[in-house]
Amino acid sequence: MKFEKNTELDQANLRIIIASIALVYMGVLGFLPGQRFDTYSPVITYIFLFLLVSIGLRQAIVRWPGHYPARRIFGMIHDYTGTCFGLVVGGEAALPIYAVMVWVNLGNGMRYGSRYLAVATALALLALMIVYRLTPVWQAQPFMVLMLMITSTVIPFYAHLLLERTRKASEEAVAANLEKSRFLAQASHDLRQPIHSIGLFTACLRESQLGDDERRLVDNIDRSLLNVSQLFRSILDLYTLDNGRLLPKLQTLELGEWLADLVRQNAEAARWAGVELRLRPCRHWVRTDPALLATMVQNVLSNCFKYGAQRPVLIGVRKRGAGLAIEIYDRGSGIAEEHLPKVFEEFYRVRLLRDKDVEGVGLGLSIVKRLGQLIAVDVVLRSRLGHGTAVILHGLPVVMAAPQTPSRDEARQAGMLTGLKVCLVEDDRNVLLATCALLERWGCVVQAELTGQALITDCDIIVADYDLGTEGTGIECIDAVRQQRGWAVPAMIITGHDMEKIQAALHDRQIAILSKPVRPAELRATLRNLRDRHLAPVEQA
Structure with a gap:
């Protein structure tokens, strides 16, 4: 609707500009050598009145925006009436006003579509016939009139072909973009899962007692995985920016x-x-x-x-x-x-x-x-x-500086997670095993679940995948646990889906969100922050 309002308003603005130019043009004609101002004064008076009506029409469009076919056709008739009057009264000297008729024809068609282009073309041909019948100069030059009528037909027909091609190309582009969006969304989720689980598995290896050769191998795997993750994120970032869906x-x-x-x-x-x-x-x-x-x-x-x-x-x-x-x-x-x-x-x-x-x-x-x-x-x-x-x-x-938070224990500040109870809900078995193994390496007590259905837990933090298959979402799982426990248990969503979509679904639930593939350092830092937020009220008490 906003697009239609703008196009009609643009047409109204342009009508006022062209009428003003025509008023100046006819005024200048009256002062040329060999010309009498009285000859053009009726035209000047009419164009002045035309300008007033045009201003009123513009204000109506501003006051009542939207798609009103009757108002658009009235605008065309208003335009053609003005050009006809100028051509009839102005005679041969007013012939350049025909360019305004072409503008009315193409302007309405290009702005409103092929149907309005057809209506405008019919009205233009009718206007030319009226001018021909009322103007002796035109009657003396029938071939000129024929040329003008052919021009008024061929140009809109060509414009119609361009409009149709543009419309089809636009529809194909939209369809291709939707298909690309579906493909990228699915590919994004499917590719994130293995990259995410490989990263967690290598983090588990790093926490193990390894020899120098084995540690170098793990480093090489991690470096390669980091390159893949960064390239993957860059492509998705670029795609999101191109779609204009990223809002700060x-x-x-x-x-x-x-x-x-x-x-x-x-x-x-x-x-x-x-x-x-x-x-x-x-x-x-x-x-x-x-x-x-x-x-x-x-x-x-x-x-x-x-x-x-x-x-x-x-x-x-x-x-x-x-x-x-x-x-x-x-x-x-x-x-x-x-x-x-x-x-x-x-x-x-x-x-x-x-x-x-x-x-x-x-x-x-x-x-x-x-x-x-x-x-x-x-x-x-x-x-x-x-x-x-x-x-x-x-x-x-x-x-201005925010209020300082109470000082925390040094061990917690360093990121120690020993004894932290984590409920992990993930429907991908490989990701579940990798995340569970890494959390246990960090000293967490992990309750691992493949589904969020009928979940009972006494955890300190819930970590859930967003997409839990046909059994709901991680957000629904977290809501159910919080309702069961009677308080807002600290929670985190890890997802391979569109972050904007998930953030919109979170509202004000106070749930952290991480995008797969998650780096172990990100995961550990987020767990630490969730734990510290939960323990801060206890310290103050």
Whole structure:
């Protein structure tokens, strides 16, 4: 409905502009040498009245928006009446007004569709016949009239063909896009599951007593899996951005603690790359979307690990103007000046001879740029060949510091989960086994369930997959347990489906959400945060 309102309003605005131009044109004709103003004064008076009616019609469209066929046809008749009057009274000098008739014909058809184009064409031919019957100059030049009538028929017919082709192409594009969406949604879920379970299994191996050779093998598996996960996430991020479905969800967060947590999550990847990841502590509070900002920083760090291996990376926060900037410096190979304007383009990669084995397809920085536009964060890249690169994310709005939370036990702060009772609900047996094994390695007491039906548990935290097959969703499972227990048990959803869809379904249930494939560090950090939130009231009591 909004589209139709806009098209009709656009047509009304253009009608007023053209009528104003016609008024000026006829006024100028009256003052040309050999011309008398009295000859054109009736036309000028009529166009002035036409302009007043056009303004009234525009206001009616603004006041009562929507699709009203009678109003649209009245607009056409109004346009053709004005052009006919001008052509009849103005005679040969007013012939350029015929261009207005062509505009009325094509304008209505292009804006409203082929049916209105046919009506406009019929009215145009009728108008030309009326002008011919009432104008001696036209009667003296029948071939000119025939040419105008043919033009008024052929041009709309050609426009109709273009409209039909455009409509069919649009329908095919929509159908193809829907099919692509269905395919990506299914492929996303099916591919996430094995990547997720492999990542958890290798994390379990890492927790075991391994020899040096075995640990190197696990490192190689993890590195390869990380590359696959990052590529997979980049493609899905790009798809979500292209669909325009990604909307920022602003929260207030302590930037220093948030960055420290992000550094902990990337510690393993930094170790594999031989990168010393340094963070300058800060105590600033900002309001932003933590998930989108995390994706931006994560993509920048991924580039640092790829192109600045074996060299330190520094992360710091500085005040810039009224806001804050996250600045990430590496001492990698750097980027030549001629490449800098293009590095934010999709699939653009700066390839050096020694980079031939570096994984990636050139999506990271383009995603960073587009996510920055969503949350009003400007992205600036500075680099010198052979000296390294700096990526600056600035424009983060500063807010007043939030109330400080009570201090926590040092062991819990370090991430110890010993004795934590976790109810794990997952219908994929491999994922269930992998997650259960990893949680038990961390010291958790795990109740593993393949279904959420008739679930009875005394757990401290519920971890559920969103899609539990035909027996419901993880959200329904969590709601049932909370109702059974009589309080909001801390809970987490892990999903391979569209995050936006799941977040919309969560509403205000206070349920954490992680997207598969989940990195073990993410899982452990989220479990720790859920546990600490649950224990904080106990400490205060």
